[in-house]
Amino acid sequence: MSMSQLRADIIIRKCAILTMNGRDIIKRGLIAIKDGSIIYVGREVKAPQFEADKFIDGSGKIAMPGLINCHTHAAMSLFRSIAEDKELTTWLREVIWPLESKLKPEDVYYGTLLSCVEMIKSGTTCFSDMYFYEDMVAKAVAETGLRCVLSPGIIEAGQKFLGRLLLRKAVKIARKYHKDLGGRISVMLGPHALYSCSLQLLKKINEEAENLNVGIHIHLAESESDSTNIKNLYGKSEVELLNDIGLLKPNLLAAHCIYLSDRDIALMAEHDVKVAYNPVSNMKLASGIPKIKDLLDADVIVGLGTDGPASNNSLDMFDTMKFATLLQKIKYRDPRVLPAKKVVEMATIDGARALGLSNLVGSIEVNKRADIILIDAKKPHLTPIHDLYATLVYSARGSDVNTVIVNGKVLMEDRNIKTVNEYEILKKAEEKAQDLLSRSDASVRRLIKKFLT
Numbered sequence: 500m501s502m503s504q505l506r507a508d509i510i511i512r513k514c515a516i517l518t519m520n521g522r523d524i525i526k527r528g529l530i531a532i533k534d535g536s537i538i539y540v541g542r543e544v545k546a547p548q549f550e551a552d553k554f555i556d557g558s559g560k561i562a563m564p565g566l567i568n569c570h571t572h573a574a575m576s577l578f579r580s581i582a583e584d585k586e587l588t589t590w591l592r593e594v595i596w597p598l599e600s601k602l603k604p605e606d607v608y609y610g611t612l613l614s615c616v617e618m619i620k621s622g623t624t625c626f627s628d629m630y631f632y633e634d635m636v637a638k639a640v641a642e643t644g645l646r647c648v649l650s651p652g653i654i655e656a657g658q659k660f661l662g663r664l665l666l667r668k669a670v671k672i673a674r675k676y677h678k679d680l681g682g683r684i685s686v687m688l689g690p691h692a693l694y695s696c697s698l699q700l701l702k703k704i705n706e707e708a709e710n711l712n713v714g715i716h717i718h719l720a721e722s723e724s725d726s727t728n729i730k731n732l733y734g735k736s737e738v739e740l741l742n743d744i745g746l747l748k749p750n751l752l753a754a755h756c757i758y759l760s761d762r763d764i765a766l767m768a769e770h771d772v773k774v775a776y777n778p779v780s781n782m783k784l785a786s787g788i789p790k791i792k793d794l795l796d797a798d799v800i801v802g803l804g805t806d807g808p809a810s811n812n813s814l815d816m817f818d819t820m821k822f823a824t825l826l827q828k829i830k831y832r833d834p835r836v837l838p839a840k841k842v843v844e845m846a847t848i849d850g851a852r853a854l855g856l857s858n859l860v861g862s863i864e865v866n867k868r869a870d871i872i873l874i875d876a877k878k879p880h881l882t883p884i885h886d887l888y889a890t891l892v893y894s895a896r897g898s899d900v901n902t903v904i905v906n907g908k909v910l911m912e913d914r915n916i917k918t919v920n921e922y923e924i925l926k927k928a929e930e931k932a933q934d935l936l937s938r939s940d941a942s943v944r945r946l947i948k949k950f951l952t
């Protein structure tokens with residue numbers, strides 16, 4: 500190294516930095532990014548002199564790791580507000596599943612693009628997606644610049660050939676995309692749930708996942724009636740069944756986990772299973788309230804998810820952070836449960852751990868990839884800031900996010916998306932949603948009141 504200035508691609512200056520690596524918050528900090536990685540983070544006065552192509556003025560802003568959405572079905576944005584305030588079975592069987600049967604790859608592509616735009620605009624830099632046509636999700640991720648864990652969905656629902664076909668497709672996706680796009684994409688296999696996949700199929704999925712060295716992403720113990728049916732059928736809980744067939748392991752990501760016994764929680768802790776907690780969806784579908792405090796007390800790693808935009812109806816992780824803690828406080832009737840700092844950890848570093856990505860992202864530290872968001876703190880609802888974590892969880896909104904960087908690339912600056920044409924995507928997504936409705940059965944259309952703009 501010469502005595503001249505150090506080279507960086509991007510320098511962010513004069514911002515408060517929430518590193519989420521166990522250190523304190525840095526005031527008047529500086530972050531240097533080169534080749535997609537963080538090469539310096541610390542006080543600006545102590546920083547070496549950097550030369551850079553781009554300087555971002557962070558004064559009045561808070562830099563933090565990009566938010567990580569551990570469980571969603573991005574393309575379901577096309578179903579936003581399509582069938583509201585319905586009982587889960589009616590919602591699924593009479594509206595969502597018939598519509599999904601009409602989905603074309605292009606619908607998934609535009610639905611996912613729409614969600615990617617929404618996620619960038621609300622500070623999510625990485626999402627874990629479970630759906631069909633995950634190659635279309637990969638395409639949307641490639642174009643928008645986000646980071647993603649694809650989980651090609653596998654569902655059997657009594658049709659053996661369908662389960663095997665979807666597993667073959669999922670294996671293909673894993674071979675093609677795992678660690679693709681400079682590490683921005685990784686893959687897990689996505690068996691839908693225990694009530695929609697046989698144990699035989701789940702064993703086969705587990706074998707394939709081990710061969711491919713990828714994780715598994717599943718819905719677990721989401722509904723009381725399905726959990727009871729499983730118990731009546733097998734004489735065991737969902738978690739015990741997964742344990743029997745060797746699926747409880749560190750790279751199992753289990754979404755929801757509402758109906759768990761103490762023994763289930765102990766088993767999950769013993770096998771280091773990861774959990775995705777989706778408070779808004781759990782409330783909206785009246786599924787129930789998971790015992791997150793018990794899981795955390797047992798040292799289970801819990802990340803946060805929005806679930807699909809049709810059961811939320813937003814992908815704003817700030818929203819999810821706030822509900823995540825409020826719902827737990829009510830569950831335990833104790834305002835000390837899930838303090839704000841822990842919630843921010845769940846949305847960043849713990850989310851990265853849940854997705855097996857904590858060596859790459861989840862905190863702002865040297866040698867990690869630069870997935871960083873800047874929040875504009877000069878807002879009435881964010882003034883004054885006595886406790887930064889509380890401000891982020893209880894007061895901030897997705898729309899306070901000003902700048903988004905993923906893998907060292909600026910995806911949004913001053914709220915303008917740089918990688919894709921936001922307005923074009925909104926228009927196309929609206930067209931696709933309309934077209935899907937016109938192709939759907941009359942029985943479905945009768946259940947939908949279309950607001951036409």
Ligand SMILES: [Zn+2]
Binds near residue numbers: 807
């Ligand atoms: Zn889900």
